[in-house]
Amino acid sequence: MNTSHRGITQDVIERAPPFTVDDSVSQLPSRWSDIDKWAGLEITGDGLHVRLTGSSKGTDEAAAVRADHPMPRECGIYYYETTIHSRGKEALIGIGFSARKVILNKLPGWEEHSWAYHSDDGYIFRCTPSGRDYGPRFANGDVIGCGVNFRTGSAFFTKNGVNLGTAFNDIGRDKPYYPSVGMKKAGDYLQVNFGDKPFVFDIDGMMRDEKAIIREEISKANTSTLHSPFDESALIQELIAQFLAHDGYVETAKAFAEEVRDESRLLKTNISQGVRGNDPEEDVDAIHRQQIRASILEGDIDQALKLTSAYYPSVLRDNENIYFKLRCRKFIEMIRTCSMLSSASTFPRKPAPNGFSRKGKNALPQEMDVDSHFSGDTDNWDSMDTEGSDTNAKYSSLTRETIEYGQELNSEFSSDPRREVQKALQDTFALIAYTDATQSNLASLLEVSGRVPVAEELNSAILVSLGKSSSAALERVYKQSEALVSELSNSGGAGAFINIREDILRDDPSR
Numbered sequence: 001m002n003t004s005h006r007g008i009t010q011d012v013i014e015r016a017p018p019f020t021v022d023d024s025v026s027q028l029p030s031r032w033s034d035i036d037k038w039a040g041l042e043i044t045g046d047g048l049h050v051r052l053t054g055s056s057k058g059t060d061e062a063a064a065v066r067a068d069h070p071m072p073r074e075c076g077i078y079y080y081e082t083t084i085h086s087r088g089k090e091a092l093i094g095i096g097f098s099a100r101k102v103i104l105n106k107l108p109g110w111e112e113h114s115w116a117y118h119s120d121d122g123y124i125f126r127c128t129p130s131g132r133d134y135g136p137r138f139a140n141g142d143v144i145g146c147g148v149n150f151r152t153g154s155a156f157f158t159k160n161g162v163n164l165g166t167a168f169n170d171i172g173r174d175k176p177y178y179p180s181v182g183m184k185k186a187g188d189y190l191q192v193n194f195g196d197k198p199f200v201f202d203i204d205g206m207m208r209d210e211k212a213i214i215r216e217e218i219s220k221a222n223t224s225t226l227h228s229p230f231d232e233s234a235l236i237q238e239l240i241a242q243f244l245a246h247d248g249y250v251e252t253a254k255a256f257a258e259e260v261r262d263e264s265r266l267l268k269t270n271i272s273q274g275v276r277g278n279d280p281e282e283d284v285d286a287i288h289r290q291q292i293r294a295s296i297l298e299g300d301i302d303q304a305l306k307l308t309s310a311y312y313p314s315v316l317r318d319n320e321n322i323y324f325k326l327r328c329r330k331f332i333e334m335i336r337t338c339s340m341l342s343s344a345s346t347f348p349r350k351p352a353p354n355g356f357s358r359k360g361k362n363a364l365p366q367e368m369d370v371d372s373h374f375s376g377d378t379d380n381w382d383s384m385d386t387e388g389s390d391t392n393a394k395y396s397s398l399t400r401e402t403i404e405y406g407q408e409l410n411s412e413f414s415s416d417p418r419r420e421v422q423k424a425l426q427d428t429f430a431l432i433a434y435t436d437a438t439q440s441n442l443a444s445l446l447e448v449s450g451r452v453p454v455a456e457e458l459n460s461a462i463l464v465s466l467g468k469s470s471s472a473a474l475e476r477v478y479k480q481s482e483a484l485v486s487e488l489s490n491s492g493g494a495g496a497f498i499n500i501r502e503d504i505l506r507d508d509p510s511r
Contacts, residue, residue, distance in 0.1 A: 026074055027420070029067035029179050029194050036178075037065035037416030038104040048183065051189035062094070062193070064104040064182030067194070068419055070176055071097065071148055077210060079147035080179050081158075083191040084119070086140035092184040093119040095144050095157070099172050099175040100417065107182040113175060116182075117144065117169050119158045124157075124167045135164040143200045146179065149210070161200040186456075239474045244471035247459070250286045283467065288312075289459055296455040298388060299448075302329035304458070312462050319461045324421060325454050327409055328428045332445055334402040335431045339438070341395040406432065 031047025040063045048434035050065050071078040082095055094107035096116030102108075109116030109125025117124050119138045123131030138159055139145055145158035146170065155168040171177075191200065195226060237260050288311045307375055308316055314322045400504035401442035406429055413421060427442055434440045444450070460470035469476075 001492050007320060010435050025073035026313055027069045028072060029069045029080065031194070031416055032065050032192065033068045033419075036068075036100070036104070038063040038182075041065050045191070048194075050192075052183045052186055054186060056376055060302055061105055061183045062092075062107045062184045064094070064098075064106065064108055066100070066104075066178040066180045066417070067099065069178070070100075071150075071152045071179065073173075077147060077153055077207065079145060079199070079201070079294075080195065080197050081143055081145040081193045081201065082181060083193070084138060084142045084144065084188075085139055085191065086185070086188045091119045091139045091188055092189060093138075093190065094125070094182045095119075095146055095190075096125075096180055097146065097148065097155070097177045098180040099177055104182075107184070110178045112181070113170070113177075115155060116180070117146070117164075117167065119144075124170055131434075134167055135159060145199065145201045147203070147206075148177070149260040150211075151214075158201040161202070163201065163206075179268050240478065242245075243474040245286055246463075246469075247290070249290060253286075292462070293455045293459055293470070296326075296329070296458065297451050299333045299336070299451065301333055304455075308458065310463070312465055315458070315465050316462050318465070319458075322458050323462055324413060324416075324424075325457070327412070328424055329451065331402070331406055331409055331428055331429065331456055332450070334405060335397065335437060336446055338395065338402060339400050341391055341398060402432070 031048050032043050034047070036398060037043065040052060042051045042053050043049070043065070044051065047068070052063055055065075084091055084093060086093075092107075093281070094109055094116040096108040096114065098108050098111070098115070099113035102111045102114045107116065107118065107125075108114050108129070109118065109127070112127045112128045115124070115347050118131065119422055121131070122133065122135050122137045124134040125131040135157065136159060143160050147158070148155045150173075153169065153171045153173065154166050154177075155171060156166050159162050173384070179192070179194075181192075183190070220432075241257055241260075243251055286435060288307065290310075292304050292307045295307060305316070316326075410425065410429070413425060416422065427445065431437045431440070431442055431445060434442075437443060437446060464470050
């Protein structure tokens with residue numbers, strides 16, 4: 001299997017991704033989507049063949065389809081190829097990539113957030129019906145490749161193994177992009193190669209050339225300014241202070257800085273030179289982010305959404321995946337609260353119509369925070385023994401609200417073509433079907449720890465929207481050190497028997 005097109009992340013120095021506790025790798029495109037396509041297209045051959053079974057009615061109408069997953073930016077360079085199968089000499093096909101919400105009744109390249117190379121005239125189209133001359137026409141039997149270099153923000157196409165040169169520059173980084181093809185003539189069809197077999201184009205050679213360019217850039221870099229002006233102790237203090245401020249712990253950061261300064265005065269050292277205070281504007285921003293983060297960690301998703309919309313109105317609009325995760329998390333928190341109310345009841349009742357657990361040794365912990373919007377004043381759980389009827393009423397009311405919210409969530413996202421979204425919806429909604437969800441194979445969704453990655457991802461998105469780094473310097477130092485040790489271990493060098501993650505987490509079983 002040829003997999004070299006899937007990434008050069010070990011050799012490319014790029015902007016660090018948002019820090020989360022999820023170490024999973026982005027899924028690669030593997031087939032054409034069965035749902036993210038226009039009517040008249042037939043997907044066959046394990047999802048690798050797409051055929052137009054009907055004909056378009058207007059000159060501007062066509063039928064397009066996108067892959068099941070976006071092109072991962074972590075790849076550095078992503079590349080795929082299509083083989084053209086056409087009944088006639090003249091094919092009318094567009095090959096390229098587009099964002100998820102681009103309409104599919106036009107050839108790729110004609111709409112905003114869409115780029116493509118067209119067969120009938122050899123033109124390339126960048127988000128507009130007006131194209132420009134680029135390469136030769138292509139038809140039956142030709143193999144057309146499409147590649148995106150995420151490091152440089154450029155795209156290129158190939159024909160029968162020949163690189164046609166850079167087609168587009170300055171490709172936006174604000175959205176995920178999917179491989180996409182479209183056609184207009186009935187009977188035409190394409191066969192795609194997403195990397196499960198060797199490519200016609202020498203992508204391995206391009207990878208080697210790209211690595212050589214990066215190494216040359218690194219070798220020419222001026223390293224004289226890389227030395228920290230602080231000594232070792234001051235540098236560590238600065239990293240810790242910046243980490244606290246980055247995550248919004250304003251008061252803790254101030255207390256830490258003051259303690260360092262006091263220690264420096266007593267010891268008559270210059271340790272405090274590395275600990276600097278934030279300006280008032282940064283403090284306000286950090287407080288806002290900490291309020292949002294705390295709301296999520298307490299399970300109050302409504303409050304987090306409200307604060308985010310008030311302080312950073314563009315973040316949720318520009319990061320729809322985070323918005324989706326927050327919405328799903330709210331449903332999970334409602335299920336948790338229902339389980340608490342059910343467990344706290346002292347009056348036997350008939351099984352709930354939605355299958356919620358009433359009582360039992362495996363009921364959810366009662367010490368967790370309850371969303372006040374739904375539960376009212378339930379801080380004193382001991383009083384539940386004398387307020388069973390009140391608990392029953394609250395349970396019934398929240399059950400209805402949970403079902404209604406689930407219907408609203410399903411209505412909003414049920415048509416989303418992404419498989420990961422549909423799988424998340426399926427798993428989230430399945431919680432309501434179990435008598436005791438804590439004993440199901442989806443029990444992990446109910447864990448409080450599930451709030452953490454959502455909170456961190458939203459915090460990173462807010463920082464990026466403000467033009468700041470998505471991760472703290474200390475986190476980047478950790479990741480860079482881990483990558484360095486991994487590189488050393490591959491060659492059997494000094495780092496061959498070192499595992500930073502295991503060393504750090506050895507004494508912390510909770511992580």
